[in-house]
Amino acid sequence: MNIPLQDINNLGRSSLEKRMMRNSEECIRKKRRKEEENGRIAFLNLKISIQVDQMSKEYMKAIKMI
Secondary structure, three states: OOOOHHHHHHOOOOHHHHHHHHHHHHHHHHHHHHHHHHHHHHHHHHHHHHHHHHHHHHHHHHHHHO
Protein backbone atom coordinates (compact mmCIF):
# COMPACT_ATOMS: atom_id res chain seq x y z
CA MET A 1 0.00 0.00 0.00
CA ASN A 2 1.49 3.31 -1.12
CA ILE A 3 0.76 6.33 1.04
CA PRO A 4 1.62 9.72 -0.51
CA LEU A 5 4.41 11.53 1.31
CA GLN A 6 2.16 14.53 1.95
CA ASP A 7 -0.31 12.26 3.77
CA ILE A 8 2.51 10.84 5.90
CA ASN A 9 3.60 14.39 6.78
CA ASN A 10 0.04 15.27 7.77
CA LEU A 11 -0.50 12.27 10.05
CA GLY A 12 -1.44 13.41 13.53
CA ARG A 13 -2.01 17.02 12.50
CA SER A 14 -5.28 18.77 13.24
CA SER A 15 -7.40 20.10 10.42
CA LEU A 16 -6.52 23.64 11.54
CA GLU A 17 -2.79 22.87 11.25
CA LYS A 18 -3.34 21.33 7.80
CA ARG A 19 -5.35 24.36 6.67
CA MET A 20 -2.68 26.74 7.99
CA MET A 21 0.02 24.80 6.12
CA ARG A 22 -1.98 24.93 2.88
CA ASN A 23 -2.57 28.66 3.36
CA SER A 24 1.12 29.34 4.00
CA GLU A 25 2.10 27.28 0.93
CA GLU A 26 -0.45 29.24 -1.12
CA CYS A 27 0.95 32.53 0.23
CA ILE A 28 4.46 31.46 -0.75
CA ARG A 29 3.27 30.55 -4.27
CA LYS A 30 1.46 33.91 -4.62
CA LYS A 31 4.52 35.80 -3.39
CA ARG A 32 6.76 33.90 -5.82
CA ARG A 33 4.35 34.64 -8.68
CA LYS A 34 4.30 38.34 -7.73
CA GLU A 35 8.11 38.46 -7.61
CA GLU A 36 8.31 36.83 -11.05
CA GLU A 37 5.78 39.32 -12.40
CA ASN A 38 7.73 42.24 -10.89
CA GLY A 39 10.91 40.84 -12.43
CA ARG A 40 9.29 40.69 -15.87
CA ILE A 41 8.00 44.25 -15.47
CA ALA A 42 11.44 45.48 -14.37
CA PHE A 43 13.02 43.73 -17.38
CA LEU A 44 10.51 45.32 -19.76
CA ASN A 45 11.11 48.75 -18.20
CA LEU A 46 14.86 48.27 -18.65
CA LYS A 47 14.35 47.19 -22.25
CA ILE A 48 12.19 50.28 -22.93
CA SER A 49 14.71 52.64 -21.32
CA ILE A 50 17.52 51.14 -23.46
CA GLN A 51 15.40 51.62 -26.58
CA VAL A 52 14.58 55.23 -25.61
CA ASP A 53 18.27 55.90 -24.94
CA GLN A 54 19.19 54.45 -28.33
CA MET A 55 16.52 56.52 -30.06
CA SER A 56 17.67 59.72 -28.35
CA LYS A 57 21.27 59.05 -29.45
CA GLU A 58 20.10 58.54 -33.04
CA TYR A 59 18.04 61.72 -32.80
CA MET A 60 21.07 63.68 -31.55
CA LYS A 61 23.19 62.30 -34.44
CA ALA A 62 20.49 63.35 -36.91
CA ILE A 63 20.37 66.88 -35.46
CA LYS A 64 24.17 67.19 -35.72
CA MET A 65 24.02 66.21 -39.40
CA ILE A 66 21.57 69.01 -40.21
